Amino acid sequence: MRALHDLNGATIAFDLDGTLVDTAPDLVGSLNFILAEEALPPLPFDAVRLMVGRGARALLERGFAAAGSPLDAERAPPRVQRFIDHYLTRIAQESAPFPGVVEVLTDLKAAGVKLVVCTNKLTNLSDALLEAVHLLPFFDAVIGADSAPAAKPDGRHVATAIAAVGGEIGRAVMVGDSINDALGARNAGVPSVLVSFGYTEEPVDTLGADRVIHSFLDVPEACATLLASCPAPNTRL
Numbered sequence: 001m002r003a004l005h006d007l008n009g010a011t012i013a014f015d016l017d018g019t020l021v022d023t024a025p026d027l028v029g030s031l032n033f034i035l036a037e038e039a040l041p042p043l044p045f046d047a048v049r050l051m052v053g054r055g056a057r058a059l060l061e062r063g064f065a066a067a068g069s070p071l072d073a074e075r076a077p078p079r080v081q082r083f084i085d086h087y088l089t090r091i092a093q094e095s096a097p098f099p100g101v102v103e104v105l106t107d108l109k110a111a112g113v114k115l116v117v118c119t120n121k122l123t124n125l126s127d128a129l130l131e132a133v134h135l136l137p138f139f140d141a142v143i144g145a146d147s148a149p150a151a152k153p154d155g156r157h158v159a160t161a162i163a164a165v166g167g168e169i170g171r172a173v174m175v176g177d178s179i180n181d182a183l184g185a186r187n188a189g190v191p192s193v194l195v196s197f198g199y200t201e202e203p204v205d206t207l208g209a210d211r212v213i214h215s216f217l218d219v220p221e222a223c224a225t226l227l228a229s230c231p232a233p234n235t236r237l
Contacts, residue, residue, distance in 0.1 A: 003224035004111040011167025015176035016119035018198030025094035030087040040067040053199035092132035100216035105138040117142040118161035140165040152180040155187025191226040
């Protein structure tokens with residue numbers, strides 16, 4: 001495949017939730033577990049699914065508000081920790097890679113592409129999830145929000161992920177599903193690809209990505225095309 005040949009030596013940074021792995025079932029399950037402990041009603045999956053891409057605290061704050069009991073600053077930290085503890089017990093009970101992920105990562109790895117995860121999820125949670133769904137061996141590094149100077153959309157997060165695998169800004173692409181991924185890439189000076197099946201609440205084609213794809217199988221071609229036709233702009237870091 002020509003796209004794979006063109007990507008030899010390039011770096012692709014991937015978001016995790018909503019891009020590589022469909023994590024919503026376990027995240028929503030953990031949210032409803034915490035709500036039940038507070039004697040609050042569970043929230044329907046379809047009403048909460050798109051809330052899960054902004055981190056644990058944001059999910060709990062929005063979930064508690066939707067359940068009619070806003071979470072104030074004093075109550076939030078212990079409940080966030082309780083959520084994380086419970087989530088770890090079921091981190092891949094229902095979560096699974098999106099269709100095409102294993103095939104594409106296998107091909108990219110064999111083609112000599114540097115692969116790194118760049119996620120706003122905490123690094124220990126990211127490692128645990130990737131190991132549970134058998135994706136961890138594909139990646140040369142996992143850079144969670146706590147492993148970078150600042151989280152996406154700060155460009156330093158994306159730049160840190162690229163540097164962690166020995167990549168170069170001018171030969172890198174960010175693949176994600178949200179505005180944070182598109183802005184993080186832009187702020188780092190690299191092109192971005194967004195998938196349309198992730199967790200963004202805004203229409204994905206309005207988020208400013210360089211390419212939008214509807215199947216993970218299209219990742220290699222999209223990345224190769226961007227690196228060939230849209231050289232990375234000067235970094236604004």
